[in-house]
Amino acid sequence: MLALLELLQAGGTRTVGELAGRLGVDERTVRRYVTHLTDLDIPVRSVRGRYGGYRLAPGYRIPPLMLTDDEAVAVLLGLLANHGADRSTASARAADSATAKLRRVLPARLTARLDALLDTVEFTAAARPYVTVENTVLLRLAEATHEHRPVAIDYTDRNGRPSERTVHPYGLADHSGRWYLTGQDSNSAELRRFRVDRITAVTTLPGTFTPPTGFEPAAHLLSALATAPYRHEVSIRVQGTLTQVRPLLPATIATIHEIDSPPADTRPWVRVRIRAERLDWIPPVLAGLNRPFVIEHPDTLNDAVRALADRLTAAADGSS
Structure with missing residues (x-):
């Protein structure tokens, strides 16, 4: 049966x-x-x-779910991966409940192995911890995105200012533990990105819209994060091709373009542009490229690179 x-x-x-x-x-x-x-x-x-x-019959109730041993362990490890989420939220409590149910029905041999893993593994505190969103908000946004329906949202920006907006949702993307909604904001008629954990209410509105052809939410989000306004506009020429330099610099922190080589230099060069609130983390990144580079601006970045070089030289010489 x-x-x-x-x-x-x-x-x-x-x-x-x-x-x-x-x-x-x-x-x-x-x-x-x-x-x-x-x-x-x-x-x-x-x-x-x-x-x-x-x-x-669809939608009546979730029938008993049958999983293989490997499937059950995979689901359980996925639930445990979100250990850093705020446990007071409904979705986190649901994850804890599902974890407990799965552990109760796992065969004894798998339970013993899983317990051994949990007893020996350690979780680091991520620099950017997972941010939990309410399931009802996320699912309603996903449904509206799929059906091309506008939504009214209650949104709180990073400065704590609340607002009510009407959005044409083009897509959802998860980046570094945070969900983002991308769509046209009717208040400004511009393409905007909204942190889903800052959306407190969603109402699906009547009517439909036509999203842009071939729109890719994840690619747009990465590009937008890399070009967001910051205190410092950094421009650097790096020797190498796009294929060589791109893997060394995440798309979320830098944009890279091919440029003409300097006179009498037949080697390829690219221009790297970075927007940053602080410059102190950029010299170690440049050192890690292990490629010739020229800082175009700002001049203060040259000072930061020299300071790093002095510290490394002092360390190599055994100086304090």
């Missing part, structure tokens, strides 16, 4: 003959199993006609 349920959970309509063949029983036994499932309030529906058979 459980094997029948697992087949039906795969979706679609299954004929009695197909189910009988997969289970290795006769068709009468299949019908008896279906009766047992319906007696347990599992919503198995009978489909009449030439291509009829049985299927699970």
Whole structure:
């Protein structure tokens, strides 16, 4: 009976003959199993006609879920990965509840191995911890994005100022533990990005819209983060090709473009632009490139690079 349920959970309509063949029983036994499932309030529906058979009714309730050992462990490790989330939120409490349920039904041999992992592993405090969003907000935004429906949102910006906005949602993206919504803001008629954890309410509005063709939320988000306004505008020429330099500098902190080589230099060069609130972290990054570079501006970055060089030289000489 459980094997029948697992087949039906795969979706679609299954004929009695197909189910009988997969289970290795006769068709009468299949019908008896279906009766047992319906007696347990599992919503198995009978489909009449030439291509009829049985299927699970969608949306009634989540039927018992059957996982292999590897699937159960993978789900459990995924839940444990969000250990840094705020445990007071509804989604975090749901994750804790799901974790407890899964651990109760794991075979003893897997439970022992998992306990060994949890006893030996240590979680570092991420520089940018996972930010929990409410499931209802995220799911409603996803539904509106999929159906191309406008939404009204209550939003609080990074300065704590609340506002009400109408947005045409183009896409959702998760970056570094934070969810972002990208869409056209009707207040400014501009393409904007909104932190989903700062959205406190979502209302789906009537009507539909047409999103831009080929819009890629993740690519747009990375580009926007790299070009956001900051205190310092840094420009650096680096010797190398795009293919060589791009992997060394994340797209979230730098934009890179090919440029003409200096006179009498046949080697390729690229221009790196970085926007930063502070300059102190950039000299170690430049040193890590292990490539010739020229700082175009600001001049204060040259001073920071010299200071790093002096510290490294002093360390190499054994000086304090």
